[in-house]
Amino acid sequence: MIVELGHFALILALCLTLAQAFFGLGGAATRRPHWIAVTRRAVAGQFVMTACAFASLAYAFYSNDFSVLYVAQNSNSQLPTFYRFAAVWGAHEGSLLLWLLVLSVWTLAVTAFSRNQPEIMISRVLGVLGVISVGFALFILLTSSPFERLWPAAQDGRDLNPLLQDPALAIHPPILYTGYVGFSVAFAFAVAAMLEGKLESVWARWVRPWATMAWLFLTVGIALGSWWAYYELGWGGWWFWDSVENASFMPWLIGTALIHSLAVTEKRGLFKSWTLLLSISAFSLSMLGTFMVRSGIIESVHAFASDPSRGLFILIFMGICVGTALALYAWRAPNFRSNVGFAVVSRESFLLMNNILLVAATALILLGTLYPVFLDALKLDKISVGAPWFAATFLIPILPMVFLMVPGMHAEWKHASFGRTKNLLLGVAGAAVVLSLLLALGVYQWHSVLTMVGFIAAFAVALSALIEPVTRLRNGHSLSASIVGMSVAHFGLAVFILGVTTVESYHLETDLSLKPGSSAQLGAYELKMNSLRNVAGPNYEAVESEVAITRAGKEVAVLHPQKRTYRVQTNPMTEAGIDAGWGRDLFVAMGDPLGDGSWSMRLQYKPLVRFIWLGALIIALGGGISVTDRRYRQRVTAEAPAKAAAESI
Amino acid sequence: MTARQRRMVLVGVVLLAVGGAVGFALKAFQDNLQYFYSPSDVSAGKAPADRLFRVGGMVTEGSFKRPSGSLEAHFVLTDYASNVTVSYTGVLPDLFREGQGVICRGKLGANGVFVAEEVLAKHDENYMPPDVAETLKKQHANNGSAAPVPGTSSATPGLTNGPTAGPTT
Numbered sequence: 001m002i003v004e005l006g007h008f009a010l011i012l013a014l015c016l017t018l019a020q021a022f023f024g025l026g027g028a029a030t031r032r033p034h035w036i037a038v039t040r041r042a043v044a045g046q047f048v049m050t051a052c053a054f055a056s057l058a059y060a061f062y063s064n065d066f067s068v069l070y071v072a073q074n075s076n077s078q079l080p081t082f083y084r085f086a087a088v089w090g091a092h093e094g095s096l097l098l099w100l101l102v103l104s105v106w107t108l109a110v111t112a113f114s115r116n117q118p119e120i121m122i123s124r125v126l127g128v129l130g131v132i133s134v135g136f137a138l139f140i141l142l143t144s145s146p147f148e149r150l151w152p153a154a155q156d157g158r159d160l161n162p163l164l165q166d167p168a169l170a171i172h173p174p175i176l177y178t179g180y181v182g183f184s185v186a187f188a189f190a191v192a193a194m195l196e197g198k199l200e201s202v203w204a205r206w207v208r209p210w211a212t213m214a215w216l217f218l219t220v221g222i223a224l225g226s227w228w229a230y231y232e233l234g235w236g237g238w239w240f241w242d243s244v245e246n247a248s249f250m251p252w253l254i255g256t257a258l259i260h261s262l263a264v265t266e267k268r269g270l271f272k273s274w275t276l277l278l279s280i281s282a283f284s285l286s287m288l289g290t291f292m293v294r295s296g297i298i299e300s301v302h303a304f305a306s307d308p309s310r311g312l313f314i315l316i317f318m319g320i321c322v323g324t325a326l327a328l329y330a331w332r333a334p335n336f337r338s339n340v341g342f343a344v345v346s347r348e349s350f351l352l353m354n355n356i357l358l359v360a361a362t363a364l365i366l367l368g369t370l371y372p373v374f375l376d377a378l379k380l381d382k383i384s385v386g387a388p389w390f391a392a393t394f395l396i397p398i399l400p401m402v403f404l405m406v407p408g409m410h411a412e413w414k415h416a417s418f419g420r421t422k423n424l425l426l427g428v429a430g431a432a433v434v435l436s437l438l439l440a441l442g443v444y445q446w447h448s449v450l451t452m453v454g455f456i457a458a459f460a461v462a463l464s465a466l467i468e469p470v471t472r473l474r475n476g477h478s479l480s481a482s483i484v485g486m487s488v489a490h491f492g493l494a495v496f497i498l499g500v501t502t503v504e505s506y507h508l509e510t511d512l513s514l515k516p517g518s519s520a521q522l523g524a525y526e527l528k529m530n531s532l533r534n535v536a537g538p539n540y541e542a543v544e545s546e547v548a549i550t551r552a553g554k555e556v557a558v559l560h561p562q563k564r565t566y567r568v569q570t571n572p573m574t575e576a577g578i579d580a581g582w583g584r585d586l587f588v589a590m591g592d593p594l595g596d597g598s599w600s601m602r603l604q605y606k607p608l609v610r611f612i613w614l615g616a617l618i619i620a621l622g623g624g625i626s627v628t629d630r631r632y633r634q635r636v637t638a639e640a641p642a643k644a645a646a647e648s649i
Numbered sequence: 650m651t652a653r654q655r656r657m658v659l660v661g662v663v664l665l666a667v668g669g670a671v672g673f674a675l676k677a678f679q680d681n682l683q684y685f686y687s688p689s690d691v692s693a694g695k696a697p698a699d700r701l702f703r704v705g706g707m708v709t710e711g712s713f714k715r716p717s718g719s720l721e722a723h724f725v726l727t728d729y730a731s732n733v734t735v736s737y738t739g740v741l742p743d744l745f746r747e748g749q750g751v752i753c754r755g756k757l758g759a760n761g762v763f764v765a766e767e768v769l770a771k772h773d774e775n776y777m778p779p780d781v782a783e784t785l786k787k788q789h790a791n792n793g794s795a796a797p798v799p800g801t802s803s804a805t806p807g808l809t810n811g812p813t814a815g816p817t818t
Contacts, residue, residue: 341652344659356663364674371678382685384703389681393674400666511739513718572743591740595717602740 003068006056007147010097013049013104014141016042017133020107024127028120028195036123043111043126046133047104054101057146058088067153070094070146076159076568078539086170087160092310093146095173099290100136102174102181107133110185110210116633117206124192125185132184135317143310159539159568168228176221176248180286182214183251186258187283190276191325194332204266204275209632211262211279215255216623222248223616231576236509236587236604238612241390246369247289250362254282257358259623260351267413270348272336273329274355280325285362287318292369343415350408357401364393402457402497405490409464410471428467432459444607447505454501462494481629489622492615499611508605511591514547515598522603525586526550530558532599540566540573545599547577547588556586561601563590585609683754692731696757704733704763705752713747726753726763737765744770 020042027035057070061084066072074090089095107129114122140146163169189207193199225248230238239245258278264271291314342348368385375381406428410421418425436455440446465487469479508523519528530546542564549556559577566573576589584607591600685703686696696702706726715722721738724747735753745751745768755765 344655349659352659353663356667360667360670364670367674368678384683384685385678386681386683386701389677392677392681393670396670396673511720513720515718574743589740594715594719598718600720600740 002056003060003065003147003149006053006060007145009049009052009056010137010141010145010147013046013053013100014134014137016046016049017130017137019130020046021127021130021134024123024125024130025195026127028123028127028192031120033119036119039123039126039130040111042130043104043107047108050097050101050104054088054097057094057097058085061085061088064157066155066157067149067151068146069148069150072150072154072157074160075157076539077156078567079157079160079165080538082167083160083165083170086164089173090160090164093140093144095177096136096140096144097146098174099177099181100133100140102177103129103133103136103184106178106182106185110188113209114206121192121196121203121206124195125188128188128191129184132188132321135321139310139313139317143313156568159566162540162564162566162569162571162573163232165566166228166232168224169232172221172224172228175217175224179214179216179218179221179255180248180251180289182210182217183255183279183282183286185210186214186279187325190279191328194276194325194328197332197335199265199272199276199336201266201269204262205632207279208259208262208266209627211255211259211282212623212627214282215252215259216620216627218248218252218255219616219620219623222252223613223620226616227613230609231578231587233574236576236589236602236606238503238609241368241387243369244293246365246390247285247292250365250369251282251285251289253358253362253365254278254285257355257362258282260358261355264348264351268340268342268348270338270340270342271352271355272338273333276329276333276336278355280322280329283325284318284322287314287321291315291318342413343417345407345411345418346415347408347411347413350404350411353404354401354408357397357404360397361394361401364397365390368393399453399457402461402493405493406460406464409468409486409490424467424471428460428463429456431463432456435459444502444506451501451505454497454505458494458498458501461497462491465490465494480631482626482631485622485624485626485629487622488625489619492618492620492622494615495611495618496615499608499615502608503606503612506607507609509602510604511600511602513594513598514545514601515596516545518598520601520603522586523605524551525556525605527586527588527603529599529601532597535562537564539568540564542575543590543593545590545601547601549579549586559586559588561588561590563592563599580610582610583607685752687731688726688728688733689731691733691757691763698757701754701756701766703752703754704735705750706733707750708745708747710747723762726751733763734761735763735765735768737768741768742770 020039023035023042024039027033027039057068059065060068060071061075062081064071064075064077064084066075070091070093074094075084075087079087087094089098107126110122110125110129114125186207189203189210193203222245225245226238229240230236258275261271261275261278265275291311368390372383372385375383407418407421407425410424412420433456436452436459439455440452469483469487472483473479510520510522512520514520514527514529516529516531519526521527526549528548528550530548532543532545535542535544542562544560544562547559547561549559557579559579561577562575564573564575565571572592574589574591576587578588579586584605587602587604587606589602589604591602593599683701683703684697685705688704688706690696691704696704704726706728709725709727709732712725713722714724720740721736722741723734723736726733726735735755736758737753737755742751749770752769753763753765754767754769755763758764
């Protein structure tokens with residue numbers, strides 16, 4: 001009964017999104033204030049209805065209602081309660097419902113935080129978001145309803161995929177989706193500006209917090225996914241250039257370009273049409289990511305639920321949204337020309353280079369990800385583009401971008417020359433080289449030129465990020481939250497680069513066979529298997545080994561890696577034993593039994609691997625700080641056109 | 650320099666950089682493409698001798714051999730038309746077992762044994778490499794052979810194979 005109510009609530013939500021789209025766009029076009037008022041009500045209503053639908057599905061999971069097909073497929077009476085809730089988005093249908101819920105939360109947030117902004121503009125934004133909601137609500141109701149009944153009901157469910165029974169992965173999809181879906185707000189603002197035909201720099205001030213928030217969540221979501229893959233898949237890698245990973249990374253790169261381009265649009269009124277194009281692209285790539293993950297056109301170990309007909313629906317819907325937006329762009333782009341100039345070494349130039357290089361990096365990843373799909377579709381060849389290709393080509397645009405950040409952070413707007421910052425930059429470069437040599441030769445040993453380049457980049461960016469706010473203060477400027485946020489985020493990138501460079505240069509990995517009593521050497525560490533025993537969890541059995549790690553005779557850690565077999569799905573799962581530390585991780589994973597009481601084991605030494613995720617979190621923190629900037633909360637009165645628009649209704 | 654000239658210089662520099670990057674990327678692209686072959690292709694000698702490539706198929710029942718205590722495993726991949734023997738030293742993926750579809754990346758050794766550097770098994774027990782599925786479909790259409798038919802299992806995802814709790818219909 002509850003589930004039928006949920007289904008009904010979702011249908012009501014669809015009706016309300018239709019109203020939201022119609023009255024939002026129509027109200028703005030015909031300038032009818034009461035239509036616009038209806039739009040806001042529709043948003044509130046569709047949020048309540050979507051939340052009801054979601055809650056009813058969650059209740060079905062909580063109460064183990066195995067007469068619901070989706071619950072029977074993805075849950076089990078023995079599944080711990082926390083994972084029963086996480087199982088709601090454990091497969092395709094539920095994760096789409098989550099997607100819709102997240103979109104309605106974003107839409108609600110737009111209505112809540114836009115009181116100071118012109119009604120007509122917000123009405124258009126809500127209308128566009130309504131159109132997107134209609135698409136996804138239809139998608140769920142027509143192709144992937146989670147509310148279908150199973151008759152007769154199952155005795156018990158098939159259980160959640162054991163890979164997903166993990167705290168990090170339980171919260172990974174909601175956060176990642178919040179990021180993905182958040183770009184639809186920037187997209188809606190872009191379409192609204194194009195419909196309006198006008199784009200003041202105050203528009204950029206409205207969009208910036210939304211774009212930054214979406215980008216922030218995407219950052220955390222990707223980092224969580226990477227962390228999960230590191231310890232749960234049992235491989236010990238942190239990034240595989242897998243197509244599903246690429247699908248989330250491409251919107252992130254474009255989102256990064258977008259928040260930088262928005263800065264220029266806000267400060268200087270430049271790059272207007274470019275910013276619009278980036279807003280459209282970030283949203284398109286989010287949709288493309290959904291399409292790729294859901295359609296099954298791409299082989300990936302992360303693609304958990306796939307069905308070609310669903311992929312087609314998303315592809316058509318994406319074609320409609322993006323096609324319309326691009327057509328609108330082609331029509332209206334000439335309105336957004338700006339005739340202000342800027343010097344070659346000004347901050348605008350550096351941000352332009354940053355944008356070009358980020359877009360180039362995205363294009364390369366897109367090429368590598370889609371090229372095999374096209375060849376396969378044309379029945380030419382079955383190929384795959386290996387991770388080494390991505391790793392090598394990605395550095396071509398990204399290394400220059402990172403090095404350009406150093407002078408870019410110190411450059412002034414509009415007109416600047418190297419004269420003023422020359423000494424500072426030379427100092428930073430010198431210090432970075434010295435620190436890198438100390439680290440590469442003092443702590444580790446010489447590895448390669450690329451390692452040095454990575455270290456120098458990390459130190460140069462970190463120093464610049466630390467010096468910039470200090471010079472600003474010394475020159476008598478105050479520090480706004482935006483500036484602090486920028487420095488923090490750039491410092492986070494430096495931490496990330498340091499982690500990546502170190503782990504890629506100095507990690508050790510070996511596969512070998514161990515039995516109780518035998519030991520192995522990994523770098524300076526000695527690993528000894530003490531024992532093997534059987535243990536039982538709530539819904540799995542496991543073989544657990546105890547591995548003691550010593551260094552020069554002193555005990556470092558005792559790890560308990562497991563090989564689990566889940567009772568219902570019977571798939572074996574590796575739970576790695578990890579001794580985590582600031583300086584290094586020691587990673588022990590069990591392979592399989594080799595017959596004579598010994599097991600194949602994978603032993604890894606991962607120096608500074610934690611810096612990778614720590615860096616990503618600092619980057620996100622920087623975004624969070626900059627969103628709190630006071631100017632985003634101020635009522636805009638100075639801009640006459642905006643005021644006029646607000647008063648015209 | 651006028652603003653226009655400066656912009657032209659900037660555009661020129663950008664074009665050069667992008668051109669160079671694209672050129673390098675395409676070159677690296679050629680070197681890093683891994684072609685996918687079926688066991689039939691490998692038997693027919695279509696696979697390259699000195700390049701990394703990928704071969705996908707089902708692990709033949711009863712073909713898995715690994716000396717006690719050793720990490721060196723041998724098994725036979727089949728697409729139900731031809732077989733390829735694979736050798737792999739290291740930890741096998743969790744879902745590797747006989748009768749399961751896997752993809753191996755590696756090189757063809759002199760004795761016709763495929764030396765794998767990496768073995769991938771999909772996290773889905775119904776998974777069949779697409780090539781094998783195609784071969785099977787063709788065979789099934791031709792002579793209704795005894796090989797399992799792809800698609801029948803994936804059409805009802807999940808519900809047919811829960812060993813203890815599959816809902817009965």
